[in-house]
Amino acid sequence: MSDTGPFLPRDRVWHPAALAPAYRSSVLRSPTKPLVAFPNSLSETSGPAFGHDMIGPLDHDLIRNFAAPGESALGPRLIVHGRVVDENGKGVPGALVEVWQANAGGRYRHKNEGYIAPLDPNFAGCGRVITGEDGAYRFLTIQPGAYPWPNGPNSWRPAHIHFSLFGGGFAQRLITQMYFEGDPLIPLCPIVNAIPDKAAVAQLVATLDMENTAPMDALCYRFDIVLRGRGQTLFENRMEGA
Amino acid sequence: MTKLRESPSQTAGPYVHIGCMPNAAGIGGVFPADLGAEMVNDQTLGERMTLILRVFDGEGAPMTDAVVEIWQADANGIYPGGEQGDPNFTGWGRQPADQEGAFTFHTIRPGTVPFADGRMQAPHVSLWIVARGINLGLNTRVYLPEDAAEHAADPVLSLVDPARRETLIARKGNSGYAIDIHLQGAHETVFFDI
Numbered sequence: 001m002s003d004t005g006p007f008l009p010r011d012r013v014w015h016p017a018a019l020a021p022a023y024r025s026s027v028l029r030s031p032t033k034p035l036v037a038f039p040n041s042l043s044e045t046s047g048p049a050f051g052h053d054m055i056g057p058l059d060h061d062l063i064r065n066f067a068a069p070g071e072s073a074l075g076p077r078l079i080v081h082g083r084v085v086d087e088n089g090k091g092v093p094g095a096l097v098e099v100w101q102a103n104a105g106g107r108y109r110h111k112n113e114g115y116i117a118p119l120d121p122n123f124a125g126c127g128r129v130i131t132g133e134d135g136a137y138r139f140l141t142i143q144p145g146a147y148p149w150p151n152g153p154n155s156w157r158p159a160h161i162h163f164s165l166f167g168g169g170f171a172q173r174l175i176t177q178m179y180f181e182g183d184p185l186i187p188l189c190p191i192v193n194a195i196p197d198k199a200a201v202a203q204l205v206a207t208l209d210m211e212n213t214a215p216m217d218a219l220c221y222r223f224d225i226v227l228r229g230r231g232q233t234l235f236e237n238r239m240e241g242a
Numbered sequence: 243m244t245k246l247r248e249s250p251s252q253t254a255g256p257y258v259h260i261g262c263m264p265n266a267a268g269i270g271g272v273f274p275a276d277l278g279a280e281m282v283n284d285q286t287l288g289e290r291m292t293l294i295l296r297v298f299d300g301e302g303a304p305m306t307d308a309v310v311e312i313w314q315a316d317a318n319g320i321y322p323g324g325e326q327g328d329p330n331f332t333g334w335g336r337q338p339a340d341q342e343g344a345f346t347f348h349t350i351r352p353g354t355v356p357f358a359d360g361r362m363q364a365p366h367v368s369l370w371i372v373a374r375g376i377n378l379g380l381n382t383r384v385y386l387p388e389d390a391a392e393h394a395a396d397p398v399l400s401l402v403d404p405a406r407r408e409t410l411i412a413r414k415g416n417s418g419y420a421i422d423i424h425l426q427g428a429h430e431t432v433f434f435d436i
Contacts, residue, residue: 006358008245010435015251016377023253025375028300032426033406035435038398039358043368043383044436046321047313048278048334056273065272087246096277100261109269110257112307124272126264162254162261170313171436173370173379177252191253194377200250226246 006040007171007228008087013196020194024151044171045230050096052130059128062101062141066124073123075104075142077218080178080206083135084165087229091135095227098128098164099139106147106157115147140218146185158185158192167227178223179205251379254372256307259338263309266338278311278336281349285330288317288350292418293384295345297371300426304343308373311336312347312384314366319353351386357397364392364399371423381434384421385411398434406432 018030058065063073080099084092102108102125105117109125129137144159160177167173179186186192186205195201206223213220259267263276282290293312297305312335315321322333337345352365364385371380385393393399399407409431412419423431 007436010248012378012435014247018377020377023375023377025253026377027375028303029305029373029375029425030377031380031430031433033430033432035433036398036401037435038401040436041357041363042321042355043313043315043363043366046323048332049323050277059273066269085246087248089246098261100257108257108260109267110260111268112256124260124264124269126261126269126272128261128273162252162258164254164258164262170368170370171381173311174249174251175254175258175372175379176249177255191377195250195252200247203247203249204252226249228248229245 003168003230004045005230006045007169008231010228014200016194017196020190022190023194026194040171045169047166047168047170047172049094049168050130050166055128055130060139062099062123062125062127062139065127067122071122073103073142074120078141078143079138079212079214079218079220080141080161080223081136081138081209081212081220082206082222082224084131084137084167084225084227085135086167086227090229091131091133092167092227093131093133093135095131095135095137096128096166097131097137098126099141099161100126101141101144101161102147104142104145106145117145117147143180151190155190156185156188158183158189163225165225165227172227174227176204176225180221181205181207251377253374253377254309254379256374258307258309258372262336263338276336278332278334281332281335281347283330286350287328287331288353291349291351293347293349293367293412294415294418294420295347295369295384295423296343296420297339297345297373297423298425299375302427304339305373306339306341306343308345308371308376309336309338310345311370312349313368313370314349314352315355317350317353319355321355354392359397361395361397362392364389364396366398369423380425381436382423382431383410383434384419386419387411387414402432
């Protein structure tokens with residue numbers, strides 16, 4: 001399989017539609033004309049690369065990366081880990097994974113955020129990791145809280161962690177959200193429900209992973225992420241005699 | 243071989259800056275600098291170019307909570323990362339809006355790169371836009387106004403309705419190139435399925 005060839009087409013019925021009226025912000029922010037498709041060129045198949053040397057020792061540790069010396073963030077302690085793979089099931093090494101989230105009370109550290117729940121002075125809510133040779137990643141954090149938002153009269157986001165992913169090509173760029181197994185707010189959320197297929201939603205729900213907890217320290221959730229895969233090039237087809 | 247399904251996208255939400263550019267969001271001390279903030283240094287080859295983008299919603303309001311990323315070739319038309327690329331150019335930039343809604347990139351004029359079938363493409367910058375209310379990041383391109391001859395032969399522009407091609411071409415202003423991205427309306431920008 002080529003590491004530089006064109007990507008498999010994106011299934012835009014599997015992804016949320018641009019216009020999902022129950023998610024009110026999408027009404028004025030969704031293009032109304034059809035997208036124009038064209039075959040991938042180098043402009044789409046190449047993308048920025050990030051070295052492991054860019055990552056600081058606490059970048060993956062949201063419990064401590066903003067905390068005062070000797071302090072740590074408040075809330076249930078979690079390990080979140082998984083693999084970044086492509087649609088062909090192959091691990092994506094060297095992928096930059098950026099995460100951000102609210103604190104245990106559902107409050108974001110952001111100037112536009114006005115929720116009554118207090119900030120945690122020892123928690124910023126951002127972290128990043130680069131996947132290893134097999135596509136594996138792991139970070140430490142606290143369980144984010146649910147929070148209300150001005151969509152309907154009583155809308156609450158499920159607990160979630162935002163993920164931003166870079167593969168090897170600019171056409172693989174993806175931002176998504178991770179939810180937590182068993183959260184009853186998931187099926188009520190219009191942002192979740194912008195995704196039409198329940199099997200696609202299930203792919204965003206992390207599962208409790210008791211085998212990989214840190215006993216007497218942190219629970220663990222497993223969250224695997226799939227990026228677009230590269231198709232076979234004509235050259236490879238010939239080589240295989242297809 | 244069983245093909246897996248791509249993880250479905252979700253909106254970046256209104257607080258994307260916390261994760262993607264914490265320093266610009268006022269969160270200091272976690273990362274030394276925001277990724278993508280600087281694309282060039284003193285040794286970068288090529289003609290310096292300032293690119294100023296504005297993004298508007300369906301009512302013409304500037305989207306000050308969006309994040310824009312760009313990806314482009316170096317002055318010789320080589321994408322960074324390979325051995326032949328300009329080592330002093332990242333090719334990738336990421337910016338938040340300022341208070342007036344402007345996303346400003348300090349970069350260089352890109353060289354030409356080939357299309358999938360070998361034809362040459364006009365110089366262009368690839369864009370990716372995410373924000374609250376955008377469920378899946380939007381892809382578009384910016385072309386430059388001096389390259390009209392190349393535009394006529396560009397394999398991607400040739401797929402676009404001639405009446406809409408102007409939405410992809412920047413204008414030359416006092417402080418650099420500028421382009422307005424309209425998500426909806428009479429001047430709706432052409433977005434691509436790449």
